[in-house]
Amino acid sequence: MIQKQKGTYDMQGEMVEKYNYLKRIFQDLMNEYNIKYIDTPIFESSDLYHRGVGETTDIVTKETYDFKDRGDRNITLRPEGTAGIVRSVIENKLYTTLPIKLWYEGPMFRYERPQSGRYRQFRQAGVEIFGDPTPLMDANVISIMVKFYERIGLRGIKVRINSIGNKESRENYRNALLEHFKPYLNDLCEDCQNRYEKNPLRILDCKVDSDKECMNTAPKIVDYLDEKSKKHFDDVLKYLDLMDIKYKIDDKLVRGLDYYTDTVFEVEAEIEGFGSQNVIGAGGRYNNLVENMDGPSVPAVGFAFGIERIINALDAEDVKVISDNSLDCYVIPVSENELENAVMLVNNLRDNAFSVDMDYTNKKMPAKFKEADRYNAKFIIIIGEEEVKNNKLTIKDNLTKEEVKVERDNLIDYLDVNI
């Protein structure tokens, strides 16, 4: 038997309900915020991610699905959504009318060792806002996320926020860290010694070395921000307070993608026993990316969240998902003699936009009633010898179990009123 590939899953059964639930709420939210849908390809030129996400990031160096197509092109399956959208904004010259607010949802691919909440093909939904440099928009974007988590019924979430400033201040800070950790290098764990070379900012959130003295005395990025970045960050916090959004400043928060500038944030699921993959959404500002990708200088801010992790969080908190999968009517022909009448009836109801089903096999009555329950039918319509003769139908409300006889010609009206 051929099995699914490592780190993939089939979306089916209950998960479909949960996915539709999330998508429906997110779509409504996007509509309220006047954010427009965009759908970009799941594969792009490999160069896009090398330049966009960052040549040295782990996502690009060891996690992309790269291949050559039959035309010898270097292709990469998208590991995240932002780079492709930036490409699209530049290529379609969407920046001519700014600001432009976009949202997306779809599969992403990363070649990693899977765990719960971590897949090789997973879904992200996100928002990207171009052409608005104000701290208000940073706060706004965070508020969208928080609002979304609230609406889906998730309670245990925690927003962490930080500013990593512009390129120059980050460079200065980096040098300060290198200077600071140099004498302690031998005390640090092996991973941190690697981080010292590759990405010294990451040393700060090491789990092994977190208690060490040199961690607490390390310089803080806030002290390296220039006036403009500092003001921007303060204003973001001010607006968050204004909108009554709870957050925690985390001066050790640095993100793994190179394109961020100034504001960065993460949302964590704070649920007991949730596991280590607990970041369910993240984002930040990326004011240089469009320009770096050969577009004009357009500031941008956005976020993305992981659908599977959010579904995990909903399950962990036992949130009941409201699904719209109930059937309006289930039609039961009593015997084969009424089959033709039943077929016409079902067809007619569907033309009138009711969701209807019936059993075409020769099941016994009890089995048919059971099936009606399984489909969550609101009404059971019984059509037998007597009904055909009198041109009536027996309609049973499957909730109250009450039965009424309704004239065939009045059926649509009856259902319109009662559903």
Place this chain on the structure above:
RNA sequence: GCGGAGUUGGUGAAGUGGUUAACACGCCGGAUUGUGGCUCCGGUAUGCAUGGGUUCGAUCCCCAUAUUCCGCCCCA
């Protein structure tokens, strides 16, 4: 990429080197040929992830592969 633990029907699972692989739910059939969800009876894995090996004999022991989970790295 590194380290560890699993994998038995549709589902939750018990179990053993040797005739028919417990039990429960679900599903199917019957008691009940126009009204069910209760009850009772019956059926429901020629097979224990896949491929090799050891053995008279393997679901059980060994090896490999696939896959899931946990920790690390990293991240959604």
